[in-house]
Amino acid sequence: MHAASATVATRILGLDPGLRITGFGLIDTLGSQLRYVASGCIRTQDGELPGRLKTLLDGVREVITTWRPDVVAVEKVFVNVNPQSTLLLGQARGAVICGAVSCELEVHEYTALQVKQSVVGYGKAAKEQVQHMVQRLLTLDASPSADAADALACAICHAHGSRGLGALPGVGTRRRAGRVLA
Numbered sequence: 001m002h003a004a005s006a007t008v009a010t011r012i013l014g015l016d017p018g019l020r021i022t023g024f025g026l027i028d029t030l031g032s033q034l035r036y037v038a039s040g041c042i043r044t045q046d047g048e049l050p051g052r053l054k055t056l057l058d059g060v061r062e063v064i065t066t067w068r069p070d071v072v073a074v075e076k077v078f079v080n081v082n083p084q085s086t087l088l089l090g091q092a093r094g095a096v097i098c099g100a101v102s103c104e105l106e107v108h109e110y111t112a113l114q115v116k117q118s119v120v121g122y123g124k125a126a127k128e129q130v131q132h133m134v135q136r137l138l139t140l141d142a143s144p145s146a147d148a149a150d151a152l153a154c155a156i157c158h159a160h161g162s163r164g165l166g167a168l169p170g171v172g173t174r175r176r177a178g179r180v181l182a
Contacts, residue, residue: 011028012029012073013067013072014026014027014073014151014154014156016147017075017096019044019089023039023152025155034138036138039151042059044056056092059099069105072106074097074108076109076110078111115130116153119133127149127150
């Protein structure tokens with residue numbers, strides 16, 4: 001194989017933060033091809049918030065240590081009707097991002113609208129549509145769980161945005177402390 005024709009795959013870890021369940025999904029990209037690597041969920045037990053956040057932080061670090069991604073894509077928080085839920089989700093998201101940044105990985109952030117637009121072609125797609133398209137795009141035998149599918153969709157969104165397909169507005173325009181802000 002000639003050095004000029006050798007292409008290196010990029011491993012992307014997608015994360016869908018949640019205080020009870022944080023979905024994770026890993027894909028490899030090689031040119032325009034996407035390949036499924038792994039997916040699952042990090043679950044926290046009921047209890048005090050600090051312990052649950054530590055579970056998320058440790059869980060993300062374990063996924064990173066096990067699968068060695070090159071980059072991380074995280075879904076941004078949306079504002080709920082319930083401010084308390086929004087605050088808790090933001091704290092879970094912070095723990096997840098800290099887990100990635102503490103492993104020296106660059107973190108890219110995408111809104112749910114950007115993720116759905118990139119994967120389904122419609123920014124207000126239902127969860128079932130996202131699951132179905134993730135299954136098709138990654139040629140999986142079955143649909144992943146909703147949380148894992150959202151994480152895989154986030155990784156796919158980053159793959160599409162980082163190679164210029166369906167360019168996402170604002171991707172990679174600002175950086176702060178190792179994080180790329182959309």
